[in-house]
Amino acid sequence: MPLDPAPLTSRPEWRALASLQQGLKNTPMRTLFEQDPDRAQRYFTEGAGLSLDFSKNRLTDEILASLMALARQCGVPERTEAMFLGHRINVTEARPALHTALRNTGGNAVMVDGIDIMPEVEQSLARMASFTDDILSGRRTGYTGKTFTDVVSIGIGGSFLGPKLVCEALKPYQNGQLRGHFVANIDGSDICEVLQQVTPETTLFLIQSKSFRTQETLENGQIARDWLLENGGTDTAIAQHFVAVTANSREAEAFGIASDNIFPMWDWVGGRYSLWSAIGLPIALMVGMTNFHALLSGARAMDQHFRHTPLEQNLPVIMAMLGIWYSNFWGAESHAILPYDHYLESLPAHLQQLDMESNGKCVTQDGEPVSYPTGPIIWGGVGANGQHAYHQLLHQGTRLIPADFIIPLQSQNPVGEHHAILFANCLSQTRALMAGKTEEEARQELEQEGLSQDDIAALAPHKVIHGNKPSNTLLMDKLTPETLGALVALYEHRTFVQGVIWDVDSFDQWGVELGKQMGKGILDQIMGGPATKTTSDSSTEQLIRLFRSKRP
Numbered sequence: 001m002p003l004d005p006a007p008l009t010s011r012p013e014w015r016a017l018a019s020l021q022q023g024l025k026n027t028p029m030r031t032l033f034e035q036d037p038d039r040a041q042r043y044f045t046e047g048a049g050l051s052l053d054f055s056k057n058r059l060t061d062e063i064l065a066s067l068m069a070l071a072r073q074c075g076v077p078e079r080t081e082a083m084f085l086g087h088r089i090n091v092t093e094a095r096p097a098l099h100t101a102l103r104n105t106g107g108n109a110v111m112v113d114g115i116d117i118m119p120e121v122e123q124s125l126a127r128m129a130s131f132t133d134d135i136l137s138g139r140r141t142g143y144t145g146k147t148f149t150d151v152v153s154i155g156i157g158g159s160f161l162g163p164k165l166v167c168e169a170l171k172p173y174q175n176g177q178l179r180g181h182f183v184a185n186i187d188g189s190d191i192c193e194v195l196q197q198v199t200p201e202t203t204l205f206l207i208q209s210k211s212f213r214t215q216e217t218l219e220n221g222q223i224a225r226d227w228l229l230e231n232g233g234t235d236t237a238i239a240q241h242f243v244a245v246t247a248n249s250r251e252a253e254a255f256g257i258a259s260d261n262i263f264p265m266w267d268w269v270g271g272r273y274s275l276w277s278a279i280g281l282p283i284a285l286m287v288g289m290t291n292f293h294a295l296l297s298g299a300r301a302m303d304q305h306f307r308h309t310p311l312e313q314n315l316p317v318i319m320a321m322l323g324i325w326y327s328n329f330w331g332a333e334s335h336a337i338l339p340y341d342h343y344l345e346s347l348p349a350h351l352q353q354l355d356m357e358s359n360g361k362c363v364t365q366d367g368e369p370v371s372y373p374t375g376p377i378i379w380g381g382v383g384a385n386g387q388h389a390y391h392q393l394l395h396q397g398t399r400l401i402p403a404d405f406i407i408p409l410q411s412q413n414p415v416g417e418h419h420a421i422l423f424a425n426c427l428s429q430t431r432a433l434m435a436g437k438t439e440e441e442a443r444q445e446l447e448q449e450g451l452s453q454d455d456i457a458a459l460a461p462h463k464v465i466h467g468n469k470p471s472n473t474l475l476m477d478k479l480t481p482e483t484l485g486a487l488v489a490l491y492e493h494r495t496f497v498q499g500v501i502w503d504v505d506s507f508d509q510w511g512v513e514l515g516k517q518m519g520k521g522i523l524d525q526i527m528g529g530p531a532t533k534t535t536s537d538s539s540t541e542q543l544i545r546l547f548r549s550k551r552p
């Protein structure tokens with residue numbers, strides 16, 4: 001609950017920020033940099049192996065202090081403690097959100113309903129370790145006694161995006177013994193493409209689903225199961241080749257998975273926060289358990305930083321409050337995630353689910369409609385590729401898009417001067433976004449090129465770049481399991497803090513359910529069933545008729 005019952009937008013801290021925004025409107029960052037030689041040094045902080053330069057933001061000391069005052073006033077420190085202590089902060093489902101417990105190995109007890117959950121967490125990690133070891137050592141084999149060569153992970157949403165991101169990001173740490181594949185979509189092309197690449201005798205399937213009720217996952221699991229049976233496997237082969245990670249072991253057993261092959265999930269972990277649990281099994285298989293533990297310890301270091309560092313130096317809090325500043329006081333509608341690292345290509349997709357599913361909400365925890373914008377649209381892609389695509393809009397479009405530039409200081413693949421060039425590209429973007437190009441600078445440039453006065457007059461307006469576009473630069477020495485763990489945990493906490501300010505439940509996702517409910521009725525009708533209330537509008541019916549007319 002917020003500490004002050006007054007509506008968020010009428011609190012003094014909020015109103016102070018609104019007037020500071022008015023005051024700063026005509027002072028571009030370029031001027032702020034010119035006026036203060038220590039700016040970069042002052043707006044720089046570190047934690048858990050990550051460094052953040054947040055000086056290229058529309059920020060003054062007074063604004064920073066006011067943002068932190070708002071965070072305190074909304075109870076960020078108290079709510080943070082409540083999360084770590086296992087209070088039921090997911091109010092609509094009356095559950096704790098304890099992803100932090102999953103990386104609390106060797107730490108204090110974490111109590112849920114009077115029971116310490118840490119022994120269960122440790123036990124699951126130990127099972128993951130022995131399973132991984134059995135597979136990689138060849139002690140556990142496929143149904144013909146051959147060592148496994150491929151692991152196909154079947155899951156969607158949080159049971160897919162996090163593990164996929166980490167497996168890709170840690171490619172340089174892969175042991176090379178197993179090829180990893182991910183299947184998520186109900187588009188049959190997804191699973192068919194993967195099955196064409198693997199051999200039944202040597203392929204391990206992981207069915208990853210917290211609920212074990214997700215249609216896409218169950219249908220894909222069924223196809224994989226049939227494929228194994230059609231290609232020489234027997235019922236015993238299913239027991240050897242299929243493993244599940246789920247909180248619903250009953251359904252997993254009904255699917256035919258042996259109880260020994262079921263790894264646990266708990267209702268106190270949200271799907272989008274679950275890669276640290278046995279949902280991370282594909283990660284453990286691909287990079288080994290030592291690296292999985294290193295990933296957890298990086299995330300734990302970020303947890304400690306978040307929990308114990310004063311708000312003014314606190315990475316997730318600073319990034320969250322800057323996001324609030326732009327979403328709620330400057331009208332920004334989206335936020336770009338721009339990793340300058342080839343291995344982080346899937347980071348924007350993971351953060352899309354993390355943030356948009358968590359904070360894409362329009363009522364407060366009490367069910368009252370919010371009177372302010374909540375979670376922004378999260379999007380992005382790897383640099384430098386984006387520079388030759390959507391960065392044009394960042395520089396000269398009409399929208400304000402704050403961006404996070406994420407780059408390691410050292411490359412995993414030092415080749416030629418590539419990394420220096422990549423780094424220069426990253427910095428040139430953040431500097432160009434901040435500084436822009438004035439009309440006078442544009443004119444001077446064109447004069448130097450020897451253009452006529454008429455041509456200069458015609459071209460100059462197109463070459464003006466207003467600048468004053470905010471960005472964060474997030475650095476790490478190298479992309480390792482530890483720094484990756486810290487990076488993902490940083491964004492989890494950033495999302496949490498914003499949810500606290502907006503007073504939404506960041507751990508439910510009721511909006512996803514409506515499409516699922518309607519999907520059932522529509523599928524029935526496609527299969528020849530009658531029109532129902534859920535499908536009876538003329539557009540939907542017309543589209544169903546069209547689909548049926550082309551059904552083979």
Ligand SMILES: O=P(O)(O)OC[C@H]1O[C@H](O)[C@H](O)[C@@H](O)[C@@H]1O
Nearest residue numbers: 157158159209210211214271512
């Ligand atoms: O792990 P599962 O129960 O299969 O759920 C997979 C995904 O499905 C959903 O519809 C939710 O929106 C996601 O938060 C979840 O991660």
